[in-house]
Amino acid sequence: MMPKKIKTKPYTATRNACKMCTPLGAALVFHGIEGTIPLLHGSQGCSTYMRRYLISHFREPVDIASSNFSEDTAIFGGGDNLRLAIENVARQYTPEMIGIATTCLSETIGDDVPMILDGMDKKVDPTILVHVSTPSYTGTHVDGFHGAVHAVVERCNPVTEKTTDALKTRKKINVFPGMLSNEDIRHLKEIFTDFSDVRTPIDTQSPDAIKNGIDSYAMGNNTEFTILPDYSERLEGPSWEDYQAIQKGGTPVREIKAMNRATASMEFGSILASTVDQGEKSAGSLLKERFDIPLASLGIPVGVKATDLFFERLEELTATPIPEKYKKQRGRLIDAYVDGNKYVSRQRAVVYGEEDFVVAIAGFLAEVGIIPVLCASGGKSGFLQKALEEILPKNILEQVTVHPGMDFTRMEQTAGALEPDFVIGNSKGYTLSRHLNIPLVRVGFPIHDRIGGPRILHIGYKGAQELFDTIVNTLLQRRQDTSKTGYAYM
């Protein structure tokens, strides 16, 4: 079957957008760095709106300061406001870092933020100031996210930093996972810790072993890792025993500063990799360029194929075999794929969200036999089609309509004719699913009409398992709900 050519009239106005603005992504990144306060250089409304949006997904405190532009500031420039804001944030919170992201307001008037910041570093020392340019009229929240990760790594790893090979004897990996859920980040940490603990069997009969009384296993391989950003604790913490000005958790700044001494970097996102190929900078590419640290770029590991690739690269980078636990997880997953195949095979899904996320989810759906009939995103990097071509088998790809730069209204118009069985993506697709009268499987960000959005696991074998079970059960529920008899055996 050839992809249906669906004509939607090109619209000028965006109706029900499938993207958020650039500074939001940056603000989220800064929440993933220990002791960091984000500060938006613009109107106070930007901070308020983005706080509210992040809070309604995470159900956690999210503090974002603002340089509170007034009409005068908009006319005469925001330098004084920004300097005052930095000083006040530093006094109230004594943060390790202040992450400054611009808004469309400060970008439009052309504030020269690096110049404004000149000298402020010393004034608020030891607080580190990081600046990322995030005009909301360019790109989406994902661009703000990657931009902030890059800015932090760049600021903390100046080119003058000398590295010696001696420091590189220990295995150390930088991980830039992109915009994942808290549970995803926790799972990544678990995987890396497990890899670090793998003990390599040694020859117990060797003279050394006999002499030193070593049993059958050596110590773990001690691979160290730094995940940036890591908001999994700060944005999902327990109740406070003591008042916390800035919630605990996040990637420690000293670890970010040591990224230039790593043995490798790993960066998720095939779209991100494509933009890097085109000359854009990412955190991983910067470290490669400045410090010659090898960069492993791969898609977000959702589904068995992408996760296999992830573990393969991990085995290479750590020279350590995959721990038994993950082999078992994979085994169970494939077994479930077989068991559930009858429910999902040839089902049709609408997938939307951030471009990289869409690619990853579409790849997973295809491998279990679901056709991602519409792959849509508000982003328009120009690489969505190519990335999907790379990940989807030809027979599936032929049935897929790809739409970058799409809003939910056009998505709805397009989706109807594709006869989808369900929708998969964030809460904003609820209206679409309601109008099409098909279920919505909630994944990604933002999820603010269900509890536990940050606890959804997408990555790894375990993530694929959870996604698979959820999708199958959603489809079964649907069958029950629409059945006249109401079978309890399905």
Add this chain to the structure above:
Amino acid sequence: MSDTIKDTKTIKPGGVDTLDPEKIKKELLSRYPAKVARKRSNQIMVNKKDDTGKTPVMGANVRTVPGIITQRGCSYAGCKGVILGPTRDIVNITHGPIGCGFYSWLTRRNQTRTASDADDNYMPYCFSTDMQDEDIVFGGEKKLKAAVQEAYDIFKPKAISIFSTCPVGLIGDDVHAVASEMKEKLGINVFGFSCEGYKGVSQSAGHHIANNGIFKNVVGKDDSIKEADYKINLLGEYNIGGDGFEIDRILDDCGISVVSTYSGNSTYDQFANSHTADLNTVMCHRSINYVADMMEIKYGIPWIKINFIGGNSTAKSLRKIAEYFGEEALIQRVEAVIEAEMPEVERVRLAVKKRCEGKVAMIFVGGSRAHHYQDLFNEIGMRTISAGYEFAHRDDYEGRRVIPDIKIDADSRNIEELKIEKDDDKYRARKTDAEIAALKAKGFEFKDYKGMSIDMENDALLIDDISQYETEQLLKLYKPDLYCAGIKEKYAIQKSGIPMKQLHSYDSGGPYAGFKGAVNFYKEIDRLVNSKVWDYLEAPWQTNPELSAKYGWE
């Protein structure tokens, strides 16, 4: 923590009376640089009421200091989100980059109910021109025109409005020119708002811009007189959680007819016809008192302040409306409604009061709610020991008598003040001078609001535009039994082990207005302050460390 308030560390709920509010104020200011502390010290006041009813001068409606994490929103949020957000049949187009439109897309909990499925409701939509780099460089007017045309072609709405975001004013897009051009071309009402986010001190500026726009562009367009007795407008009621529906139900039972609500569950036609009402009743004084004034000058509609939050407050407000119209049939019908509704309110109130009496609350929201909700707490025996508004002005704290004394600063000057004159054709005195005088002689108060401070205890702490930092300090020092604010504060409060109720969105609950609303609220507060969920905060091994260190048989 400074030495001065060390003794507060051990304060348990209910023990707040031993705290010296002046010392708390000092503590709140201690971390600020001198200049900021000076400014904030005018906005943190220990309540003192003198015999003449005067209360402390509040430094309200002043710009937040950069770097202080405020709960305030911007002008755009007040205009598009709050005032025009609840109106269902105007297509609202955000002119700007995508964020502003996205974040204001169906996020407030104002409800709407169309008369039939065929009626227009654009509230689930978020329209944006989604400006890109090239629009910022070359201007976005062309794109805006195309967007208006598109909206018209698809929906054929009664009206289209345009909301400016920050970059629009800076690049010089003239939304008003676009609006009048498209109005001419399409033959429907199209109007724009210059509500750029950097204008004014808070969302309050946006309310003003929105209300002025509605007054200028919509009110008075339909002169037909509705066939009904006792016609009123309900101003400053936004139908959060269905509050407006409950108020409508009660008014309907009383035989009082609502011409237009500003702007909960509202429609374009209601605004256009609202100048035909015979009384304006004002709920949220902050967001709309000037509209009531303008309608009085131009059309001759008197206004009164009312409050439907709280069972007794509702009864009082109904009686006030009946007294205004002065007809025995209405007065009796209102009394009958109150008599029928109050027993259930009383039953629940007394049951809940047993469990809530003596507990203390703090309220930091809005321009009116921080005041109105104190009535509900009073009814169940709870005290409000600290409160403040997010975006109110001095008169909302100190009463309307201070209006002549309010200094106009650069920020308020930027917001257009409409020059209103009597409309000779449409002006109609609703009461004779003698009737008004007679009502006044009986103690009936027109256009009066005495503010929040006077209704609060001496020594209560009044804090305007409370910051996130101050909020967290306050919790640490006072440990109140309940804290009411919005979603931005919510989780920090709950993490501190203190129950929290959102009074912006009602935590998706409600209604809390009117008689049924009061019952809902009593039950909700009972659930919050008496919840057992907090008992799990500490695990047994935390309180009994020896348990985890021993084996069971030891």
